Amino acid sequence: MRILIADDHMLLRDTLVLYFQNEEGIETATAADYQEAVGLVEAGPDFDLVLLDFSMPGMEGIAGLTRMMELPGAHRVALISGTANREVAEQALAAGAAGFLPKTLSARSLVNAVRFMALGEQYAPLDFMRAEEAEADRHPLAEKLSSREMEVLEGLTQGKSNKEIARDLDIREPTVKLHVKTLYRKIGASNRTQAAMIAKEAGLF
Template sequence: MKVLVADDHELVRDMLAAFLEREGDFDLTTCSDYGSAAEAIRGQGPFDLVLLDYQMPGMRGLDSLAEAMSLNAPLPVALMSGTADKRIAECALKAGAAGFVPKSMPARSLVHAVRFMLAGEQYAPIAFMTAPEVEDAAHPLAQKLSPRELEVLEGLCNGQANKEIARDLGLAEVTVKLHVRTLGRKLGARNRTHAAMIAKEAGMF
């Protein structure tokens, strides 16, 4: 089976080639940038599977993915990445990519993923696709507050009363009152309405 692996990291290319060639039935072609990958597809393709690194030189994200899919049609093209999040993966799959392969995958899982895509299936690791979104704690206001205070503040921004926030979070109403007082002090807010205004103006919610 002819497989093209395009990645600008030599170590990644060599590792993938080593694991796949060990299987005995793969004919590997490797490239270090998107331009070379496109030329390889035009000159040697279509490949049974093309694996493209999402952030290698010349790669224009999903636009290059679409171009590669057109060049290699009707055979599959997949993305791999060590940095792209599941939103990119979802967009790639929706656009028709054969799969999304995180570079953090164990070697055996990688070989399984390649075979899965070669069989005509669409692949994405369940654990990666269902992982909760990482909270953006970069905002200086968010960094001042505890996770629970952020939940209470979100309730304030939604116009909820203390009793409603307490019910939603499974807390006593008096506990919510204490959180409101504390987050108000941390935000420099005059009252709960002012706290919600500060949060909204800062784009926290």
């Protein structure tokens, strides 16, 4: 069984490889981003299963999953994520993914899930899919932002300065400025007022 692990976090890749090295009959390859994963799949030989990190560079979410599934070769594709919620998992499964693996899975559960998917089955942990989490009902705009960016955006909607937000969150002011710049780009805002309006119109706060 050949498995490709595509994730931008080296520690996670190395950990997963160690998991599978202890299993008989599993051969692994790794990629640090989406394009590298595409290159390995196109180069062959075929992988039985491709594990894609939902938020790695070049992935573009469900679109990246779909593109990978459409590449030539007899390979199945599953999502692995530490941040995606139940809605994302459901979208992935509906798109035809082999499964969805939260990064909170134990080593044994992960190995069992991989074997299950490689046999042609579709996998998603029941406790994750059934969880009544507020996360699953978040506004699509909120999905674009990290938890810290959400906190900074809330401060902007309250008319607070970067200095005040930094004090409230116990972080440095330059860090707040960086978060502000990043969240502007993510939500399509050009200034503080526009960012606050977008957040309020979306009902985030």
